[in-house]
Amino acid sequence: MSFIASIGQGAINLYHRIRWVVSISTAIVQLALRPSSWTKPVLMVLTRQIVFTGYDAIGFVAVVALLTGISVVVQAQVWMGRLGQSELLGPLLVTVIVREVGPLLVNFIVIGRSATAMAAELAGMKVRHEVEVLDSQGLDPLVFLVMPRAISMALSVFGLAMLFVVFSFGSGYLCGAFLGTGPGDPGIFARSVVRGVSSYDFYNILAKTLIPGLLTGVIAANEGLSVEGVATDIPQAVTRTVVRATLAVLVVSVIVSVLTYI
Amino acid sequence: MQGMQEQTAILEFKGVTVRSASSQISSISQIDFSLGRGEIVVVSLEEGREHIPLAPLAQGLLAPDSGSVLFQGEDWADMKASRQSVERGRIRRVYEHYGWVTNLDVMENLCLAECHHTRRTKDEVMQEVRGLARRFGLEDIPEARPTRVHGMVLRKLEWVRALVGTPSLIILERPLFGAPKADAPKLMEAVCEASRRGVAVLWLTEDERVTECRSLGAVRRFRMDGEKLVAVSSGRESDG
Numbered sequence: 094m095s096f097i098a099s100i101g102q103g104a105i106n107l108y109h110r111i112r113w114v115v116s117i118s119t120a121i122v123q124l125a126l127r128p129s130s131w132t133k134p135v136l137m138v139l140t141r142q143i144v145f146t147g148y149d150a151i152g153f154v155a156v157v158a159l160l161t162g163i164s165v166v167v168q169a170q171v172w173m174g175r176l177g178q179s180e181l182l183g184p185l186l187v188t189v190i191v192r193e194v195g196p197l198l199v200n201f202i203v204i205g206r207s208a209t210a211m212a213a214e215l216a217g218m219k220v221r222h223e224v225e226v227l228d229s230q231g232l233d234p235l236v237f238l239v240m241p242r243a244i245s246m247a248l249s250v251f252g253l254a255m256l257f258v259v260f261s262f263g264s265g266y267l268c269g270a271f272l273g274t275g276p277g278d279p280g281i282f283a284r285s286v287v288r289g290v291s292s293y294d295f296y297n298i299l300a301k302t303l304i305p306g307l308l309t310g311v312i313a314a315n316e317g318l319s320v321e322g323v324a325t326d327i328p329q330a331v332t333r334t335v336v337r338a339t340l341a342v343l344v345v346s347v348i349v350s351v352l353t354y355i
Numbered sequence: 356m357q358g359m360q361e362q363t364a365i366l367e368f369k370g371v372t373v374r375s376a377s378s379q380i381s382s383i384s385q386i387d388f389s390l391g392r393g394e395i396v397v398v399s400l401e402e403g404r405e406h407i408p409l410a411p412l413a414q415g416l417l418a419p420d421s422g423s424v425l426f427q428g429e430d431w432a433d434m435k436a437s438r439q440s441v442e443r444g445r446i447r448r449v450y451e452h453y454g455w456v457t458n459l460d461v462m463e464n465l466c467l468a469e470c471h472h473t474r475r476t477k478d479e480v481m482q483e484v485r486g487l488a489r490r491f492g493l494e495d496i497p498e499a500r501p502t503r504v505h506g507m508v509l510r511k512l513e514w515v516r517a518l519v520g521t522p523s524l525i526i527l528e529r530p531l532f533g534a535p536k537a538d539a540p541k542l543m544e545a546v547c548e549a550s551r552r553g554v555a556v557l558w559l560t561e562d563e564r565v566t567e568c569r570s571l572g573a574v575r576r577f578r579m580d581g582e583k584l585v586a587v588s589s590g591r592e593s594d595g
Contacts, residue, residue, distance in 0.1 A: 133470045133477060137463075214458065223456045229414050230468040231444030233436065237471075 114341070118311050121240045130236055139241035146207040147249030154202060154253045158260035161198065165189055166265020170274045182282075183289030186265075191258050191294050192350065196301035199254045200342040203246060203306065204335060208313040211242055212334040215317025216327040224318065234318065243310030250306030254298060262286060293353055300349045305342040312338045363428040364389040365524050365555035366413055371422035373408055380417070381406045384582035388575075390524070395546065395556040399578040399587070400529075402561045405451065407579060409559060410526045414446055415439050427523065444472035447517040451528035451559075454513055455501035461512060462496050469520045480519065487515040491541055510534045514542050518549060525549060527558045531565070539564050 124130045131139075166186060173182045215238060218224050224234050266282050316330040316337070367389040375382040381404065390396050400407060411417035412424050415431030423430045426442055434442065447468070448454070455464050466480040481496075488496055491511045497504045504512075510533045517525050525546070531539050543565070550556055550573065558565060576587040 132472075134463075134467055135471070218456070218458070221453070221457065225411075225416065226450065226454050226456060227467075228440075229411070229416055229443060229446075229448055229450075230471075231440045231442070231446075232467065232471055233440040236440075 110337075114308060114311055114315065117235075117239070117315065118243070118307055120235065121243050121307070121311065124236060124240050125244050130240065134232070135237055135241050138237065139245050142211075142242050142245035143249055145210075146203060146246055147252050150202065150206055150249070150253060151256065153206070154199060154257055155260050157198060157202065158195075158257040159264040161190070161194060161257075162261030162264035162266075163268045165194065166262065167269050167272065167274055170265075170269045174274065180285070183285035183287065185289070186262065186286055187289035187294055190261050191290070192297050192301075192353065193346070195257045195261065196250075196254050196298060196305075197342065197346055199250055199257050199302065200305045200309065200346075201339070203250050203253070204309055204338045204342070207246065207249075208309045208334050208338050209331050211246075211310070211313040212317040212331045213327055215314055216320040216330045217324075219318055219320050220322055220324050220327070238318070239311065239314040242314055243307050246310035246313075247303045247306035250309075251299070251302040254302045258298075297349060297353050301346055304349075305338075305345045308341045308345065309338040312341060364391050364425070365394075365427055366390040366557065367425040367428075368409075368412070369423045369425070371412060371419045371424060373412070373417065374420050379406055380408050382582050383407065383409070383579075383584070386422070386584045388577065388584060390555045390557060392523075392553045392555060393550050393573060395550050395558060395574040397558045397560065397565055397574055397576045398584065399576070400559055400561045401579060404561075404579065407559065409557065410448060410451070410528050413524070413526055413557060414443055414448070441472070444468060445523040446526065447519070447522040447524070448526040449513045449517050449528055449530040451532075455509065457500055457502050460498060460500055461504055461509075462498070464501060465496065465512060465516050465519065468516075473520065475520075483519055484515055487518055487545075488512065490545065491515065491538055506533050507535060511538065514545070518545055521552075522554055524555045524557065527556065527560070529560060529562070530558070531560065531562045536564075 169182060169185050169189070173185065215224075218238075224238070227237055228234060266279060269282075270279075313334045316334045320326045320330050368386045371386040372384050373380060373382060386409075388396060398407075398409065408417050412419060413426070415424065415426065415434070418432060423432065425431075426446075429442075431439060431442075455461075456467070459467065462481060462484070465484045466477055469475060469480045470477055485496060488494075488511075491514060493508065493511055493515075496512070497508065501509060510530070514530060514534075517527065517530075527546070530542060534542075539562075546556055546558070574588075577584050578587050579585075
């Protein structure tokens with residue numbers, strides 16, 4: 094009985110957590126659409142977070158994209174050539190890189206690099222009573238701390254994913270050309286890829302970057318701000334952020350993929 | 356109508372009781388007082404008695420167990436969260452303990468509330484901040500995070516932050532703690548000026564310089580006697 098009860102309790106807790114994250118995310122989108130929310134200090138936080146999450150991550154994302162491009166695009170070129178299906182190279186690459194690998198890897202990079210830092214930063218602020226200092230000055234923590242960070246994370250994931258796609262295709266083509274496995278003519282390669290892109294892919298990459306990015310920001314902020322006055326709780330908040338944000342990214346990714354194909 | 360607005364107390368405590376549930380909050384019982392425009396209320400605290408929650412109650416950050424706290428005639432409990440934030444923007448505070456956001460530099464901290472709640476430019480606010488800082492003997496504002504700045508300088512900069520702009524209420528929680536004695540008259544003078552402009556001031560202190568100072572403007576004095584607030588001088592003193 095206690096085993097069944099614990100499963101039930103776990104399910105109830107999971108439901109409450111999901112409902113909380115979704116309601117905070119909805120509130121953040123509503124706040125972000127209100128021009129009065131974007132005061133000078135809030136814009137300052139947004140800018141700094143975009144620099145940290147987006148701009149500063151370009152180098153690392155570029156390296157990962159280059160390596161991914163070499164391994165995925167070259168293999169695809171080789172195998173499609175052997176199977177005599179070279180005309181399917183574009184659609185295959187779009188499916189693998191644009192729809193799946195690009196958004197997923199970028200989301201994971203942002204979780205590891207930025208969401209952990211955000212959770213630790215906000216948890217530290219909570220422990221040092223700095224959130225109360227902000228609140229007492231009339232700076233709503235949801236508006237000043239959570240909203241710009243979550244929005245910047247969503248925008249950064251989208252921007253980095255676009256960059257990832259371009260870099261991985263570029264590196265894959267160049268490597269294929271160098272090894273003599275690719276089509277050789279860059280025009281043929283580009284046309285093949287462009288032919289493989291449909292309007293669904295645009296919505297797909299939007300949904301797989303903006304939504305998980307926003308959820309990651311909300312989860313990191315929520316875990317950070319839920320620390321109650323003890324510094325030793327900070328590492329646990331960071332760990333929970335990684336686990337829960339990773340799960341959220343995968344769940345959203347699966348749902349969007351299924352919706353794309355049905 | 357305008358006369359009625361002027362008579363509305365800026366801050367009003369009505370039978371406020373807080374039963375302490377943590378080491379961060381001391382219990383208080385049946386606290387009653389009001390603070391009008393341009394008034395100064397000085398509350399003397401027993402030495403070493405910390406965490407009297409008058410400031411968080413006055414800002415609506417802590418809900419009393421019984422009684423009510425009204426800011427500009429409205430109960431904090433009846434306000435929506437967004438409205439509370441706007442109203443808190445009219446309050447400035449010197450904190451009993453550390454009152455800085457460490458991931459912002461000192462100047463950003465000083466300008467934060469004013470830039471968030473008003474349409475003033477940052478340059479304009481910074482100019483006012485520098486002027487106030489010079490008044491307290493600080494020629495330059497440190498270009499560093501608060502953790503890199505000496506506590507004595509930070510304390511005086513908290514005075515600056517409390518005086519920036521046109522607040523309705525200034526709450527000073529032991530503002531002279533950690534500050535040079537020589538600067539106490541400068542703070543008192545600045546507070547008097549603010550009160551003459553109509554700002555209400557709630558000053559919590561255990562410092563005799565404040566409790567015995569007769570040069571403060573329209574002032575009423577209380578002391579915390581255990582959990583109770585007792586009037587020391589019920590009339591209004593004035594330096595005339």
